[in-house]
Amino acid sequence: MKKTFLKKLLLVFSGLFTAGFGVYVYGCADGWWGYSYISSFTPEAFADESYQPLFYAPDEKFYDYAQLDYIDKYNEDIIGEWHGYLKNKLTRSEVAYFLLNDTAQTTIDKLYIALQSKKPASDAGLPITDQHVKNFITFLHFAKQIEAYSTNVFSSWNYEERVIEPTNENLVRKVEAYYQSLNNGDDFFRNRMWFQVLKAKFYSDDQASVIPFYEETIHKQPKNALYYRAIGYLGGTYYNLGQFDKSNQQFAILFQENAAKRHEALYNFKPLSPDSMQRQVQEAPDNNIKASLIAMNGYYTDEAVALKQIYELAPKSPHIDFLITRWVNRQEYTINDYDSQKQHPLPVEKTQIDYETLLWLGNMLQAPKKLSNPALVYLAYGYINFYIGEYEKAAQSYTNAYKRSKGKPLVRAQIRLLNLMNSIAQLRSVTPVDENKLLADLNWLYKEVPKDTSLISFRYEYASQWIKKTLARVYTETDNPLMAEVLNSEDGYYDDPAKGAAMENFLLKTNKSSWENLFAGLYPYHLSDIYESRAIYAYYQNRLDDALSLMQKANLKAANDYTDASIYYRDAELRGNPFNGRIKDCNDCDHVAPQSVKYTKRTFLQKVKELQTNVNQGTDVYHNALLLGNAFYNTSYFGNARVFYYNQIIDEYGNYIAPKNQPYLLGMDHAQKYYTLALHAATSDEQRAKVSYLLSKIERNNFYRTVYLQRDDYYWPGSDQVMFKEWTGFKALKDEYAHTDYYKEVIRECGYFRSYIQQSRF
Known part of the structure; x- marks a missing residue:
């Protein structure tokens, strides 16, 4: 019979051969900025590695996309344990091969048959007369079969339903009978076979049989890794039976007693209502387990509430540390905004933070010796006070934290950074005295920290930006726009x-x-x-x-840092000929067209200057003005020489043009000016026809920029009024220059003009 598990599929703790019932996978999306882009408080400084997946991560299920690994997690330990047990009868690589490699199955079967028949297996090359080797082969015989049921393969897309093949009942009976038959003193082997029985039962149709077997045998087992994996099986069994009070108790034991299991225990914990949680806590055997229950529930519900409850039960509980970091990081995420820091000068209103918990932290610090990590509490208290403008409280708290920081580099760096931010926030001007006072810390932050390998996880990026923007605001308020720009470059300065x-x-x-x-x-x-x-x-x-x-x-x-000369600086080539004026705007066509002269930004400007001089002197005004009109047209967004305005500061590379640059990059004034000069200087209808058409492009672009694109309700499908406007140049071309060759070229190339002509006939 097959079992069907619906909805959430419990992740269990089976060890070497278990994949669990499901694994969540998080991919790190391209462009993920990390947590330090709006946070300056580093949780890694205050809680050990076992808590890292539990740190505050507003957009992920677990911090830093932490994943649960049940297949490979214990491999090295198990290989080492078996290698030690076999006393070098097999090499470590041979042990690994038999334990982990599926191709070993045929050899294992031969060896087991040889053991049963008491005949040597000469082709196996193993000393099967050694009792430890015999035990290893027997273990492999059962474990490999059970593994086939504990690592069911299913579609990763089937989130609603997974079909699991249960352990064969006959196999469960055999492995349990074999375990019960073991009467010798080989505790290592008995312990491994005991775990295989538990595992086989967990994946069987009678999963509930795990409970009596566990209760009857657990007191005989050493408190090793298998002991805690067994607790995971017991918790998983209760979970699947819907007995969440009991499953939570087991996961609380894991969370408390086995640091390596904290992530797994938390994942399988069932958050409950306050009333249910209170009942579970009352039933827990001791204060440490009570604290674990509260901590896990606080992770899913409210860390501030959990903090206060744990402090009453076990003020030195290490679980307090990770919950405090979560609380601090949550406060940051409600206040900080990377894209608009300049709009949030300090201090903020008390209503923007959890002020009640802040006061409670202050009360805790009346008795710092009761805490396991008083430096963390002092820093948390000072840091959130910093946000509401209590700078003296913040400074005193940081001093107290430093005295208790025990020389840890990451903690010391955190204190130094927060002290620097506290000093910067109080500036109302920047005097030479201020500069001398702050310079060492600023050099440390901007020059040393990014290179310090001991500070890999240190969150300093947001603070480094905040400091520069805060200083820039001070300089702005004290009428020093140059230093304000140096600290925080703003659009429009140049x-x-x-x-x-x-x-x-x-x-x-x-x-x-x-x-x-x-x-x-x-x-x-x-x-x-x-x-x-x-x-x-x-x-x-x-x-x-x-x-x-x-x-x-x-x-x-x-510009030593830039190597791409193709779009920047004086020798960057313009991709199309900027002095050509085509009927159709086709940048790609212009870019691939043969060009006898390739203009750079510098040589283009030199040519424009030459043409302007000719116009001003009255030399061949028509042709020179026409080329100038083309030049200003093509160096606009609509033309073939956009590379001309590519620049790090101007920062316009796409279809969206910032409002401040629209008059330059979308504006047609200069092009219109020179086309108009050319029209007045024209001496033939062919010339006048050409300029009239080019002026119609100017009129079209101005219409789209100033009217069409400014009104959401202007266009509707089928609106001839909008789609085919009678540009002045179109009318002149139709009424006055229909006899010219240029008119015929426009008819051939411009579908818009053809549609206009057809409509004007009716």
């Missing part, structure tokens, strides 16, 4: 030529103070980025002399 020049002078300054050197080194942009951005903005503002001068300085050699 729109102002005077500010750009000031930054250039600052970065070139050779006598910077140590404070200035630190933050200049952290500034995300190099001089070439600045020169290039200023040159680009000067171009769009039609300040060609400034644009040329600045672009000349945008040399790749000045």
Whole structure:
């Protein structure tokens, strides 16, 4: 008969040959930032490794995507134990082969048959006359059969129903009978066979038989790894029988007594209501088990409530530590916001934190000797007080934490970071005295911490950004926009030529103070980025002399961290010819078209300057103005030379253009100006036809930018009014230049124009 398990499938503790009834898998999504992007409190500093999967993780089932491993987790230990038992009769690799390799089954069968017939198995190459080797072969004979039932394979997509083949009843009887027949003093072998009986029963149709067998035999077993796996089987049995009070008690024992099982015990724990939990706690045998029940339930419900209950029962319980870290990290996640830190200056209102629990922590610290980890409690208390502006309380708490930190590097680093944040939060200006006081800690944070291998898990990234943004706000409020920009670059700074020049002078300054050197080194942009951005903005503002001068300085050699010269700086090539004006906007077509001259950003500006000089001097105004119109059109979002505005500071690479850059990258004013000049200077209908059409593209782009894309309700399917506007250039082309060759080219290439002509006939 087959058993069908529905919904949640219990994960059990079977050891070497067990996969359990199911395994959850979490993939780390691309671009996952980790926890330090909005947290500065490192739980790894305060609780041992066994608690790590239980740390606060708002978006995952378990911290750091921790997974439960039942197949491979105990392999090395079991191999080592059997190798020691066999006293070098087999090599370690041979032991591993028999235990773990499926291809060993044929050899095991031959060896077992040889044992039963008392004939040597010469081809096996094993000393089967040795009693320990005989026991090993016998163990393998039973264990491999039971393994087949404990590692059922099922579809990972079938979340609702898993069909499990139960252990053969005859096999259960045989392995139990064999175990009961063992009367010698080989405790190691008896212990292993006992566990195989328990395992076989757990995967059988009569899973409930685990309970009496366990109760009758557990007192004879040593408290080793198999002992605790057996507790897991017992808990799993009660769970599957729906007796959650009893299953929770077993998992609480595991959680308390076996650190390696904490993650597994917590996963299988059944959270209950407050009344049910109270009853279970009352029934627990001692305060430590009571604390474990409360801690596990607190993980699923409310860690603050659990903290207070455990403290009353067992104030030195280590479970308090991981619950405090969860509480602190939860407070952080309700306050911090990576994308809008500048909008949340400290202090925050008390209503934004769990103020009641904060006061309770303060009461705990009236008797710090009662706690197992007072340094953690002091830090938690000080850190949350920091958020509400109680800076003196925070500082005193950090001092007390330091006295009790016992020299642990990660704890000391945590204290140093929180002290630094506390000092920064109180600044109202930055004086030379402040700089001298803070500089050592800031150098440590920005230069030493990222390279310190002892601080791998240290959460410092959010704090490092928060400090720079907080200092930037102070500089803004004290009228120092340059240092505010250095600390926290804001969009639009380089729109102002005077500010750009000031930054250039600052970065070139050779006598910077140590404070200035630190933050200049952290500034995300190099001089070439600045020169290039200023040159680009000067171009769009039609300040060609400034644009040329600045672009000349945008040399790749000045930007040591960048190696991609294809889209940055003065020698980056424009992919299409920016002086061509085509009927259809097809950037890809322009990019692959043969180009007799390849323009870079610098040579493009030189050519634009030359054309402007010609226009200003009245030299061949039509052709020079036409080429200038094409140049300004193609260096807009609509043209073939978008590479021209690619820049680290401007930061426009896609279809979305930020509002502040829309007048430059979507604006058509300069293109329209020069096309209009060309129209006035035209001497033939062919020339006038061409410019009229190019002006219609200007009118179309302006319409879409300023009207069509600004109104959600403007377009509806089938609206001819919207889809086929009568651009002024279209009308002129139709009414005045239908006889030109250019008109015929437009008819051939522009479907929009053809539709307009067809509609205008009716």
